[in-house]
Amino acid sequence: MKGLTCLSAILLGSLLVSAPSYADPQSDQDDIRAFFEKRFPKVELAGFADGVYAINENARTQWLEIEEFPPYEDAVDEGQGYFETPFANGKSYADCFPNGGIGIKQDYPKFDTDSGEVITIEYAINQCRTANGEEPLAYGQGELAYISAYMASTARDNIINVVIPDDERALAAYEAGKKMFYERKGQLNMACATCHISSAGAQLRAEITSPALGHTTHFPAFRFAWDDIGTLQKRYAGCNTQVRAKPFALQSEQYRNLEYFHTYMANGLPLNGPGSRK
Amino acid sequence: MAKTTYSAFLALLAASVMMTGCSDSGMDTATDNPATAQHDEAVDLDTLITDAESSLAEADKLGFAWSVTAPLLEEAHTAAKAGNKEQAIALFQEVKHQSMLAIEQAHYAEKHWQLLIPK
Amino acid sequence: MQRRLLLKSLLGFTTMAAAMTAMPRLAMAKWSKAFDNGTVDGALNDLYGSAELTADDAITLKVPEIAENGSVVPVTVKSKMANVTNISIFADKNPQPLAASFTLPEGTAADVSIRIRLGETQVVKAVVEADGKLYTKEQEVKVTIGGCGG
Amino acid sequence: MKIKAKMKKDMAVVKVLAKHPMETGLRKDKKTDKVIPAKFIKELVCTHGDKVVFHADFGRAVSKNPYVSFSFAGAQKGDTLAMTWTDNTDETLTVEAPIK
Numbered sequence: 001m002k003g004l005t006c007l008s009a010i011l012l013g014s015l016l017v018s019a020p021s022y023a024d025p026q027s028d029q030d031d032i033r034a035f036f037e038k039r040f041p042k043v044e045l046a047g048f049a050d051g052v053y054a055i056n057e058n059a060r061t062q063w064l065e066i067e068e069f070p071p072y073e074d075a076v077d078e079g080q081g082y083f084e085t086p087f088a089n090g091k092s093y094a095d096c097f098p099n100g101g102i103g104i105k106q107d108y109p110k111f112d113t114d115s116g117e118v119i120t121i122e123y124a125i126n127q128c129r130t131a132n133g134e135e136p137l138a139y140g141q142g143e144l145a146y147i148s149a150y151m152a153s154t155a156r157d158n159i160i161n162v163v164i165p166d167d168e169r170a171l172a173a174y175e176a177g178k179k180m181f182y183e184r185k186g187q188l189n190m191a192c193a194t195c196h197i198s199s200a201g202a203q204l205r206a207e208i209t210s211p212a213l214g215h216t217t218h219f220p221a222f223r224f225a226w227d228d229i230g231t232l233q234k235r236y237a238g239c240n241t242q243v244r245a246k247p248f249a250l251q252s253e254q255y256r257n258l259e260y261f262h263t264y265m266a267n268g269l270p271l272n273g274p275g276s277r278k
Numbered sequence: 279m280a281k282t283t284y285s286a287f288l289a290l291l292a293a294s295v296m297m298t299g300c301s302d303s304g305m306d307t308a309t310d311n312p313a314t315a316q317h318d319e320a321v322d323l324d325t326l327i328t329d330a331e332s333s334l335a336e337a338d339k340l341g342f343a344w345s346v347t348a349p350l351l352e353e354a355h356t357a358a359k360a361g362n363k364e365q366a367i368a369l370f371q372e373v374k375h376q377s378m379l380a381i382e383q384a385h386y387a388e389k390h391w392q393l394l395i396p397k
Numbered sequence: 398m399q400r401r402l403l404l405k406s407l408l409g410f411t412t413m414a415a416a417m418t419a420m421p422r423l424a425m426a427k428w429s430k431a432f433d434n435g436t437v438d439g440a441l442n443d444l445y446g447s448a449e450l451t452a453d454d455a456i457t458l459k460v461p462e463i464a465e466n467g468s469v470v471p472v473t474v475k476s477k478m479a480n481v482t483n484i485s486i487f488a489d490k491n492p493q494p495l496a497a498s499f500t501l502p503e504g505t506a507a508d509v510s511i512r513i514r515l516g517e518t519q520v521v522k523a524v525v526e527a528d529g530k531l532y533t534k535e536q537e538v539k540v541t542i543g544g545c546g547g
Numbered sequence: 548m549k550i551k552a553k554m555k556k557d558m559a560v561v562k563v564l565a566k567h568p569m570e571t572g573l574r575k576d577k578k579t580d581k582v583i584p585a586k587f588i589k590e591l592v593c594t595h596g597d598k599v600v601f602h603a604d605f606g607r608a609v610s611k612n613p614y615v616s617f618s619f620a621g622a623q624k625g626d627t628l629a630m631t632w633t634d635n636t637d638e639t640l641t642v643e644a645p646i647k
Contacts, residue, residue, distance in 0.1 A: 247345070
């Protein structure tokens with residue numbers, strides 16, 4: 001009993017000493033990279049874009065075979081169709097985005113210094129719709145996910161470049177996302193980091209857990225479990241549910257902040273979405 | 279300092295209790311809970327319902343509600359409506375219990391969320 | 398570019414007609430029996446009139462040791478033998494073990510790939526018919542219950 | 548149906564992905580608890596000119612949106628292939644594709 005109290009005193013003490021109020025995102029990124037380089041020395045930085053297929057040969061072989069004739073091609077074509085169909089007012093998605101929406105996914109999520117919030121590409125798609133008098137689409141799956149998948153496909157191989165502007169609110173959003181990534185929750189008392197950092201590469205029941213670094217590169221992804229294309233935040237909700245925590249609404253402030261942190265960690269990695277996953 | 283150390287210890291304890299709680303997988307904890315087993319007619323159902331619902335609302339507000347709790351609450355209401363008072367009490371108590379643990383997780387996370395950051 | 402043709406369109410119709418006439422007559426009759434059979438031997442008998450198989454390493458059967466996903470398991474069968482006329486794939490614990498059967502006319506390589514469903518861990522068996530004889534190679538594929546992945 | 552056909556040395560390598568539910572007739576709808584009627588491709592035939600170059604019979608174990616690949620000799624770049632599937636409800640589809 002005394003030993004335990006002592007241990008917690010030490011833990012608390014070290015926290016008080018080592019925890020700055022706001023960490024520096026760049027050094028967070030360096031730490032995570034150093035961690036994964038050490039754990040998976042054979043994987044080059046860009047290789048982490050392949051997710052679990054970067055660290056498991058057996059799964060990789062099957063994945064490459066599936067990618068030869070990928071199950072998401074039709075959805076991407078469909079997404080292109082939606083993307084190119086003008087709104088009732090004659091404008092289109094291309095008018096809402098830089099470079100007409102082509103090859104820009106690497107810059108998302110963005111921090112909007114006007115509204116003071118994180119803008120993911122899916123959030124921006126719906127902002128574009130409402131600004132043009134159209135009803136917003138459901139997040140997660142379906143038309144919006146297809147449009148996002150098409151936009152991702154036009155940015156393949158581009159290098160992720162999420163920017164955190166010199167703005168306190170941006171740093172706070174990043175920090176909130178980071179906290180969500182590391183906090184334990186749900187009936188199973190697990191954090192994102194439990195599986196995808198501390199235990200990345202370990203066998204969790206029948207699965208091999210994927211490294212957190214590179215998660216965001218291949219979304220929207222076609223998951224055989226969904227039998228469809230779905231967005232990153234749909235996966236967040238799934239992960240939360242798997243640890244029996246109540247998920248947040250898709251594109252809620254919480255999930256957008258999480259995506260901001262999560263994607264910032266992958267800066268410098270190539271985009272390879274949409275990808276197929278099990 | 280002494281006080282913070284003590285609360286940190288409590289949080290750690292709560293976390294370890296939760297960990298062991300998970301290992302014998304979730305839903306049947308209602309029957310394991312001594313508080314549930316010992317209740318008698320003295321339990322006021324209305325107060326319990328208010329307690330259970332407000333605890334869950336607080337856990338939810340903190341962003342820490344469990345996904346399994348709301349369905350349990352629904353089940354509890356169904357039992358109450360069907361007149362299964364004993365079952366309803368057990369279920370509402372479980373809702374409250376889970377929500378309290380979730381709130382405790384939120385408090386713990388507030389202080390210790392940085393523990394899992396790789397160094 | 399591909400052109401999607403409805404059967405009713407003229408070009409589609411002629412293509413279909415050509416395909417139908419060139420198709421071996423027996424194909425359809427063979428189908429219903431062998432594919433409905435609940436055992437490997439039964440299906441073999443329905444398909445080839447024999448269940449006598451000789452194991453042969455001239456066959457390459459490429460299947461994953463552990464299936465990423467039981468509903469899409471990539472299977473490749475190749476053979477170096479001469480005069481291969483048919484390749485079939487069996488999964489012994491599926492309700493109907495015969496998964497697919499390929500008829501290979503002269504000039505078509507004994508090298509086919511397909512994606513199949515496996516309900517549980519089981520042995521996948523490739524059967525190659527060459528010069529009227531049956532050869533086989535098999536391998537176990539572990540199928541686990543999924544849930545995560547992302 | 549999507550077809551990718553490409554000459555590799557003297558062989559035409561063909562990859563096909565057919566869009567089809569491949570319902571086995573053994574599965575139940577989780578919501579209604581009713582058996583989902585069988586609908587699966589029984590046969591996939593590839594012709595090159597007048598010649599059948601590949602003929603596949605499928606059972607219920609073939610994955611949804613079936614994928615097959617094979618290769619055959621005697622074709623040239625620019626030739627056209629025709630691929631036809633027929634399912635258990637006698638629905639059928641033919642698609643043509645050039646060999647690249």
